[in-house]
Amino acid sequence: MEQYDQLYRLYETADTETLRAYQEFVDLLPPLSSPVALDQWDDARDELDERKRNIAEEFPATGETYADLAARLTREEAFTALDLFSKYDRSVNVLVLDVDETLRSAGDTDNEIPRDTLYLLTEFQERGIPIVVCTGQTLENVKGFMIQGLGNEVVSSGSLSIVYESGNGVFTPKHGAQTKQLLYERLDDEVVDVFDAVRGRVLSEAPDDVSHGTHLQGNEFNVTLKPNAEVGSDAAVEIIDEALCYLCGLVGECVAEAVGVDVADPAALARTYFSRDPEIQAVFETAGLSTDADLDDAPSALLDLFERVDLGYYEGDAAELVSLELDKSAGVEQAFEVLGIDDPFALVMGDSKSDLRVMEWIAENDAGIAAAPDHASKAVLDHVRAHDDLVYEAGEASSVLNIVYGLDLIARLNERRS
Numbered sequence: 001m002e003q004y005d006q007l008y009r010l011y012e013t014a015d016t017e018t019l020r021a022y023q024e025f026v027d028l029l030p031p032l033s034s035p036v037a038l039d040q041w042d043d044a045r046d047e048l049d050e051r052k053r054n055i056a057e058e059f060p061a062t063g064e065t066y067a068d069l070a071a072r073l074t075r076e077e078a079f080t081a082l083d084l085f086s087k088y089d090r091s092v093n094v095l096v097l098d099v100d101e102t103l104r105s106a107g108d109t110d111n112e113i114p115r116d117t118l119y120l121l122t123e124f125q126e127r128g129i130p131i132v133v134c135t136g137q138t139l140e141n142v143k144g145f146m147i148q149g150l151g152n153e154v155v156s157s158g159s160l161s162i163v164y165e166s167g168n169g170v171f172t173p174k175h176g177a178q179t180k181q182l183l184y185e186r187l188d189d190e191v192v193d194v195f196d197a198v199r200g201r202v203l204s205e206a207p208d209d210v211s212h213g214t215h216l217q218g219n220e221f222n223v224t225l226k227p228n229a230e231v232g233s234d235a236a237v238e239i240i241d242e243a244l245c246y247l248c249g250l251v252g253e254c255v256a257e258a259v260g261v262d263v264a265d266p267a268a269l270a271r272t273y274f275s276r277d278p279e280i281q282a283v284f285e286t287a288g289l290s291t292d293a294d295l296d297d298a299p300s301a302l303l304d305l306f307e308r309v310d311l312g313y314y315e316g317d318a319a320e321l322v323s324l325e326l327d328k329s330a331g332v333e334q335a336f337e338v339l340g341i342d343d344p345f346a347l348v349m350g351d352s353k354s355d356l357r358v359m360e361w362i363a364e365n366d367a368g369i370a371a372a373p374d375h376a377s378k379a380v381l382d383h384v385r386a387h388d389d390l391v392y393e394a395g396e397a398s399s400v401l402n403i404v405y406g407l408d409l410i411a412r413l414n415e416r417r418s
Contacts, residue, residue: 081406091411098350167331184221213239224320237316244319351376
């Protein structure tokens with residue numbers, strides 16, 4: 001209880017709100033060219049240092065650590081960090097981060113990763129904590145905006161890995177032959193044939209609305225339809241819902257052909273099978289499509305192949321075909337191996353079903369904690385709330401990163417004491 005008492009006294013006696021304002025100003029002020037602005041920055045840094053020294057004097061044994069805590073974490077964040085340390089007795093040693101609608105949000109951050117989030121990520125890098133960026137996007141897209149946000153030095157540091165296309169490939173610069181690993185090359189011909197067939201037909205056979213309203217993302221393996229309208233707009237929601245209905249039917253046809261079975265309505269069987277996902281079920285219901293085909297009488301070969309693939313649905317953003325053997329968790333596991341993380345305790349941040357699989361894998365192996373934005377899918381939120389309740393407001397990923405930063409400070413403080 002001593003740490004809780006000291007933390008309580010810290011936030012009761014120190015003006016932590018003003019301290020955090022100075023810290024934010026010093027950390028995030030852009031490069032300065034004006035002498036006046038530089039003088040202001042110097043004054044703020046001096047004031048920050050003075051306030052931190054005062055805290056250090058109040059807490060002789062823990063002063064520097066507590067000053068850093070108070071300068072970066074709110075009271076609630078600090079106590080959450082201490083609760084996590086009390087529960088797990090260790091700090092996070094790797095970050096596993098989805099990007100879209102997790103680090104950045106079309107509606108809340110203008111689809112840019114906020115500067116305070118980027119700053120914290122560079123702080124973790126400097127502390128030797130690797131980052132695994134885990135996304136459904138193409139490798140080139142991810143590399144581009146990560147270099148823009150973090151700089152080429154961080155992205156090419158050897159301690160940052162990119163799991164792209166939801167686990168189809170892993171890119172970890174400066175690791176020789178392991179730098180780029182194409183995990184989809186490990187799949188057998190039957191699964192590959194389905195993906196090849198869907199990719200070849202998905203636009204050429206699409207209804208006019210889908211063929212004119214979507215485009216095929218330039219993936220190496222996944223088949224992903226993206227809206228031509230602005231992501232998240234009403235028009236995008238409408239066209240992606242229609243694309244999902246069409247894509248599901250096409251997958252049913254291609255699976256039936258791949259296994260060589262003759263069924264009357266493979267599209268109906270596919271809708272019934274994949275409607276086990278409540279979000280997909282709702283789209284089919286709204287479209288007036290039935291999901292009550294008799295799966296008991298379906299050929300076992302067809303159902304077996306259904307079980308190896310999955311439909312991804314992201315409202316107003318994407319409808320896609322993915323392999324369950326190459327989900328994000330498989331990519332993350334491979335990234336850990338390349339990075340040499342033998343005993344991971346990860347922070348996993350995400351919002352979708354593909355991120356949930358990583359969270360579940362981490363939970364099953366007692367290998368970390370999970371966090372999600374408050375607009376994440378219900379299944380993700382249920383999982384996160386059932387574990388450590390690390391739910392944050394859209395566009396505020398930095399709040400969770402602050403907590404993990406504080407967890408690291410508390411863990412280091414306890415190491416010194418022992």
